[in-house]
Amino acid sequence: MRAFEEGPATERLERFAATWAVPVVDSLEQVPQDSFALGLDAGRIGLFPPRDQASLGHLPLVIDFAADRRFAQPLARKDALARATGWKSGFRPPVIDLTAGLGRDAWALASGGCEVTAVERHPVVHLLLADALARAAAAPGLAEVAGRIRLVDGDVLSSTPPDLPTSPEMVWYLDPMFPERKKSALVKKPMRVFHHLVGEDGDAAALFAWARRQPGARWVVKRPPGAPSIDATVPSVEYRSGRLRFDVYLAPTTS
Numbered sequence: 001m002r003a004f005e006e007g008p009a010t011e012r013l014e015r016f017a018a019t020w021a022v023p024v025v026d027s028l029e030q031v032p033q034d035s036f037a038l039g040l041d042a043g044r045i046g047l048f049p050p051r052d053q054a055s056l057g058h059l060p061l062v063i064d065f066a067a068d069r070r071f072a073q074p075l076a077r078k079d080a081l082a083r084a085t086g087w088k089s090g091f092r093p094p095v096i097d098l099t100a101g102l103g104r105d106a107w108a109l110a111s112g113g114c115e116v117t118a119v120e121r122h123p124v125v126h127l128l129l130a131d132a133l134a135r136a137a138a139a140p141g142l143a144e145v146a147g148r149i150r151l152v153d154g155d156v157l158s159s160t161p162p163d164l165p166t167s168p169e170m171v172w173y174l175d176p177m178f179p180e181r182k183k184s185a186l187v188k189k190p191m192r193v194f195h196h197l198v199g200e201d202g203d204a205a206a207l208f209a210w211a212r213r214q215p216g217a218r219w220v221v222k223r224p225p226g227a228p229s230i231d232a233t234v235p236s237v238e239y240r241s242g243r244l245r246f247d248v249y250l251a252p253t254t255s
C-alpha cells in the first residue's frame with residue numbers, strides 16, 4: 001500500500017471518514033486488529049480486513065474494472081445475463097440493478113450497451129464502487145461504459161427511498177447475497193472480505209416483491225443453481241450458466 005496520495009480518491013475517502021466511523025489508515029501496520037479499515041491501494045480506495053481475521057487475508061477489497069480480466073470483452077448477446085435481460089438485435093433495455101454490490105453485473109450489462117441505474121445501500125460498498133466508476137470514467141478505454149452506469153446511494157425499502165427512472169421497458173435486476181460457499185478455500189480472500197462485510201440480504205424477498213409492483217418488462221433474479229426461487233414462485237423462464245441461474249419473470253402480456 002502506498003501512503004496517501006493527493007487526488008479525488010483521497011478527497012472521497014476523507015469525506016467518507018468524516019461521516020462514518022471507519023478507521024482510515026495509510027499503511028498495513030496501522031490496520032486495527034479487530035476492525036475493518038479504509039485506505040488507498042495504488043490510488044484506489046480499498047477495504048482492509050481486521051488483522052486478527054487470518055481467514056480474510058491482508059489484501060484489500062478493491063473494485064477495479066481496468067484490472068478485471070472478466071471485462072476484457074463486452075457482454076455478448078448469447079451470454080446468459082444478456083438473454084435473461086432480454087437483449088434483441090439493436091435493442092438494449094434500460095436496467096435497474098437494485099443490488100449493485102461490486103458492480104460486476106452492472107458493468108457487464110453496460111459494456112454491451114444497457115443504460116444501468118445501480119443501487120447500493122451499504123455505505124462502504126457504495127464508496128468502493130463510486131471510486132471504481134470515477135476512475136473508469138477518467139480512463140479512455142472505459143469511460144464510455146462507465147458513462148452508462150448511474151450509481152445511486154440507498155435502498156428502495158428504506159424510509160427515504162432514492163428516486164429511480166421509470167420505463168415500461170425497464171428490466172429490474174436483483175442479485176442478493178448468496179449464503180457463503182461451504183468450501184470457503186475456493187472463495188478468494190477479498191471476496192470473503194465482501195461477504196464478511198455485507199452478510200446475507202435477509203430482506204431479498206421483500207425487495208423482489210417491491211420491484212414486482214413497479215412498471216417494467218421483466219424482473220431478473222440471479223440465484224445459485226440449486227436454490228429455490230426468491231419467493232417460491234415459478235419464474236417465466238430461467239437461464240443457466242456455470243454456477244449461476246437467472247430466474248426471469250415477464251410482465252403479463254396485454255391483448
Ligand SMILES: C[S@@+](CC[C@H](N)C(=O)[O-])C[C@H]1O[C@@H](n2cnc3c(N)ncnc32)[C@H](O)[C@@H]1O
Pocket residue numbers: 098099100101102103104105106119120121122125154155156157175176177178198201207
Ligand atoms: C451479491 S451482492 C451483488 C453483486 C453484484 N451483482 C455484482 O455483480 O457485483 C449484493 C449487494 O446488494 C446490496 N443490497 C442488498 N439489498 C439491497 C437493497 N434493498 N438496496 C440496495 N442495495 C442492496 C448489498 O449491500 C450487496 O452489496
